[in-house]
Amino acid sequence: MADNIHFISVYGTIFDADHLPRALALHASLMRVNATARFAFFCVDEQSAELLIKIAPERSIIVRHDQFSTPELANTRKHRSRGEYCWTCKPIALGYLARTMLGADWLVYVDADMLFFSDPDLILPGQDRHYVLTPHRFHKAFKQYAGRVGDFNAGYAAVRRSPEGMRVIDWWSARCIESCSVTPTETTFADQKYLDQLPMLFPFGDIAPSPGLNAAPWNVESHRVHERDGRVYLSDYPLILYHFQGLKMLSNRLVDLYAGNRHLSTALRRLVYDPYLEQLATAYQRLQQSCPEFVPRMAGGPRSMREWVELGIEFMRGYHNFVRYLVNGNYLGR
Numbered sequence: 001m002a003d004n005i006h007f008i009s010v011y012g013t014i015f016d017a018d019h020l021p022r023a024l025a026l027h028a029s030l031m032r033v034n035a036t037a038r039f040a041f042f043c044v045d046e047q048s049a050e051l052l053i054k055i056a057p058e059r060s061i062i063v064r065h066d067q068f069s070t071p072e073l074a075n076t077r078k079h080r081s082r083g084e085y086c087w088t089c090k091p092i093a094l095g096y097l098a099r100t101m102l103g104a105d106w107l108v109y110v111d112a113d114m115l116f117f118s119d120p121d122l123i124l125p126g127q128d129r130h131y132v133l134t135p136h137r138f139h140k141a142f143k144q145y146a147g148r149v150g151d152f153n154a155g156y157a158a159v160r161r162s163p164e165g166m167r168v169i170d171w172w173s174a175r176c177i178e179s180c181s182v183t184p185t186e187t188t189f190a191d192q193k194y195l196d197q198l199p200m201l202f203p204f205g206d207i208a209p210s211p212g213l214n215a216a217p218w219n220v221e222s223h224r225v226h227e228r229d230g231r232v233y234l235s236d237y238p239l240i241l242y243h244f245q246g247l248k249m250l251s252n253r254l255v256d257l258y259a260g261n262r263h264l265s266t267a268l269r270r271l272v273y274d275p276y277l278e279q280l281a282t283a284y285q286r287l288q289q290s291c292p293e294f295v296p297r298m299a300g301g302p303r304s305m306r307e308w309v310e311l312g313i314e315f316m317r318g319y320h321n322f323v324r325y326l327v328n329g330n331y332l333g334r
Contacts, residue, residue, distance in 0.1 A: 008037065008104070008124070009120075010040055010104045011039050011110055012039065012040030012041070012063075012107070012110070013026060013109070014086050014109075015048065015112040016086075017045055017048040017294075020048050020051060020287065022113050022283070023048075024055070025276065025280050025283045026112055026114055028279060031059065032116070033116050033120075037059070037121060040060065040061050040101075041060060042096075044065050046064070049065075051294055055286065055287070055290045068096040080180060084181065085180075087190045087191035090154065090172075090176070090191050091169050091172040094159055095169050098166055104161050107158070108156070108158040109154075110155065110156055111156075113245065113247060115241070115279060116240065117239040117241070117242065117272075118238050118240045120213065120241055123210060124158060130164040130165045130202070130205060131158060131202070132156075132157075132208055133157065134153055134207075134213055135152055135153075135208070136150075136153050137211055138218055138219060148189065149190075152192070153243070155245075156243075168198060172195075175194045210238075210240065211223065211235075212233075212234050212238050212240045213241050215241070215242050216244075217245055217246055217262060220242075220268060242276070248301070249325075250311075251301050254301075254324065255322070256321060257269065258320070259320055263321060269323075277323070
């Protein structure tokens, strides 16, 4: 149903039931920092939609797969992995919001594994800008990825609901339908490397100036993480949105905060990751209270003793950031 009440923004994410707790934590964080934005849950499976209907999150819309899918999108599902398909859905979902959320000025896609720490509407630009991209801003330890995965990260993409914005959405949609392969080429990588072409093709966008928007493991080491006046900062920039790439729920008692070969600082764990785990615990608890039949699957965990042994060997070699955790809502900490 179209929403004709004027508001600044609608944020949306794409997920399935395995990632529903993360989507709920993301939604709750937006509700805390912004008093007017709407949130769209794009469900790629029926189970997640049914669970959300029981929970009825505030200021949100629940979009079933059949509502936003197109024949072209549905055809790609036969040949793509779950991840590749969800990436393909991103610009299609933005197009759906443009057609149905008539009261919104801005349409913003965010990955489900994120958390808002400050009001993201405050960085949206003026009337002459029609989209916003976030550069990777790779720390030197990640320089090998520069050029392979694109200049911009597709975990965040904001598009104004305007004729210019629709041109961007339509172009990006067509490219993702053509290919969304996880295998990098000189010009493509998933849904992401296409974004490199936007500033040239559509010279009416904005590059987010703040590294606090879409901060992530690949760039956070470039800054001092600290707290001031109750807010989290990266150097002199307020943290707005953090991307928990590489975080894996290994079991209902163990979380790997980051699976790579970088060790997260104590300040980063305390100020950014601890609040996220607490919000995940709250999301699991909310699900279990409203939907006791739901049993979350630990999609990132080892599936055999051999894989557990390999995980231990990697840990001895300097990989992983483990913490104790319980899915039933009790975060145990380090």
